[in-house]
Amino acid sequence: xxxxxxxxxxxxxxxxxxxxxxxxxARNQHxxxxxxGRGIAITHGAARENVFPGVxxxxxxxxxxxxxxxxxxxxxxxxxxxxxxxPARELVLRAIEQGKHVVTAxxxxxxxxxxxxxxxxxxxxxMIAFEAAVAGGIPIIKALREGLAANRIEWAAGIINGTTNFxxxxxxxxxxxxxxxxxxxxxLGYAEADPTFDIEGIDAAHKLTIIASIAFGIPLQFDxxxxxxxxxxxxxxxxxxxxxxxxxxxxxxxxxxxxxxxxRVHPTLIAHRRLIANVDGVMNAVLVKGDAAGPTLYYGxxxxxxxxxxxxIADLVDVTRTxxxxxxxxxxxxxxxxxxxxxxxVLPIDEVETAYYLRMxxxxxxxxxxxxxxxxxxxxxxxxxxxxxxPVDGAHEVTIIMLTHRxxxxxxxxAIRGIEGLQSIDSKVHRIRLESMA
Numbered sequence: 489x490x491x492x493x494x495x496x497x498x499x500x501x502x503x504x505x506x507x508x509x510x511x512x513x514a515r516n517q518h519x520x521x522x523x524x525g526r527g528i529a530i531t532h533g534a535a536r537e538n539v540f541p542g543v544x545x546x547x548x549x550x551x552x553x554x555x556x557x558x559x560x561x562x563x564x565x566x567x568x569x570x571x572x573x574x575p576a577r578e579l580v581l582r583a584i585e586q587g588k589h590v591v592t593a594x595x596x597x598x599x600x601x602x603x604x605x606x607x608x609x610x611x612x613x614x615m616i617a618f619e620a621a622v623a624g625g626i627p628i629i630k631a632l633r634e635g636l637a638a639n640r641i642e643w644a645a646g647i648i649n650g651t652t653n654f655x656x657x658x659x660x661x662x663x664x665x666x667x668x669x670x671x672x673x674x675x676l677g678y679a680e681a682d683p684t685f686d687i688e689g690i691d692a693a694h695k696l697t698i699i700a701s702i703a704f705g706i707p708l709q710f711d712x713x714x715x716x717x718x719x720x721x722x723x724x725x726x727x728x729x730x731x732x733x734x735x736x737x738x739x740x741x742x743x744x745x746x747x748x749x750x751x752r753v754h755p756t757l758i759a760h761r762r763l764i765a766n767v768d769g770v771m772n773a774v775l776v777k778g779d780a781a782g783p784t785l786y787y788g789x790x791x792x793x794x795x796x797x798x799x800x801i802a803d804l805v806d807v808t809r810t811x812x813x814x815x816x817x818x819x820x821x822x823x824x825x826x827x828x829x830x831x832x833x834v835l836p837i838d839e840v841e842t843a844y845y846l847r848m849x850x851x852x853x854x855x856x857x858x859x860x861x862x863x864x865x866x867x868x869x870x871x872x873x874x875x876x877x878x879p880v881d882g883a884h885e886v887t888i889i890m891l892t893h894r895x896x897x898x899x900x901x902x903a904i905r906g907i908e909g910l911q912s913i914d915s916k917v918h919r920i921r922l923e924s925m926a
Contacts, residue, residue, distance in 0.1 A: 496532070500568045511544070513530060523805050524804075524809055526808060532562075534550070534557045567592070567800060572596060580616070585608075593799070623695065623788070626772060639780045643742060647740075649790070653771065692715075693713040725845075734760060748834055759925075764925070844920070844921060866903070874888070875890075
């Protein structure tokens with residue numbers, strides 16, 4: 489292949505993102521070639537449908553069988569946009585075995601099978617690029633892997649699922665219920681017909697797995713991420729948090745401690761003055777704290793046709809630039825050299841320390857608050873703030889809101905068990921973790 493001949497790309501999936509890749513590559517082909525040092529041409533594509541609204545597929549050989557594209561000897565780079573675990577894993581492995589480089593936007597594939605895929609790719613001397621797998625058009629992978637290479641990363645926190653962020657933003661700004669906003673998110677296309685991966689935090693956990701691995705130089709460990717969704721968040725919680733100077737965000741959080749790495753996705757109270765607390769709607773943001781650079785914030789569209797296509801094409805440019813480079817001189821998949829990955833443990837959630845927001849319904853009589861405080865004190869938990877709402881219309885129960893200082897989760901669990909055992913407490917204690925971002 490001559491230096492001037494375009495690199496031939498096979499595209500697996502011509503849906504929303506795939507169509508965006510075709511369009512952006514065609515629109516900016518001259519600029520992209522100037523950056524890459526040669527042209528990049530999509531010559532083959534695989535798609536279930538034969539109709540591609542708004543996408544010019546002229547010059548692309550289209551098939552319904554992705555194996556035809558992977559096995560075609562004229563294709564040098566495979567772009568995998570099918571999603572899911574299978575057959576994506578098998579297709580990518582086949583491409584690697586044939587010496588083809590791979591670009592993917594598939595966070596589930598990387599989070600669960602990345603360790604295996606990267607090992608095989610190293611053996612074959614090919615690259616797997618996956619910028620689009622995390623936070624859509626935000627170049628967070630490159631920032632962590634290259635831009636912050638001088639830093640010892642202390643922690644990273646991300647609003648990395650647009651669906652949950654949209655729901656929580658609407659609940660706060662318009663006082664709407666979770667069920668109502670979820671239905672609108674589905675109507676607008678922000679949420680799937682089955683929104684489980686989004687609202688239960690699985691999608692965010694995939695992305696956090698990748699962020700943590702690159703930040704700390706640890707193997708990908710999706711099965712160790714503590715994952716909690718937003719289904720239990722009520723309008724009450726959103727309003728109380730706002731009144732106390734906080735906003736509730738569905739956060740992916742990872743931190744390196746002396747005892748291990750925290751990997752957790754859950755609703756989180758964040759002080760409203762923090763920039764990341766003001767990321768609303770379907771937008772994404774990742775805040776990274778490095779020892780040298782300090783906190784840096786990466787903000788932008790976390791999904792969508794052209795933002796995600798932007799990240800896919802950036803990876804194509806990177807791969808094209810390194811086609812003639814010595815594989816040993818390439819940026820490692822997970823930022824650290826493969827033989828230098830750390831075996832530092834991932835902390836179980838019981839050992840994680842955070843502050844807490846607690847909401848409970850209690851009998852409106854003297855001594856109840858003292859009982860609750862005594863149980864918290866027995867676990868070494870100190871209280872930062874307490875709000876007790878007045879009983880409504882002669883009711884005999886009141887809502888109590890507490891903010892605590894930082895404590896280990898196991899201690900909080902023990903305290904909550906004790907509080908829920910009191911005769912004066914009428915319901916489950918609802919807890920939301922709180923992070924200071926310090």
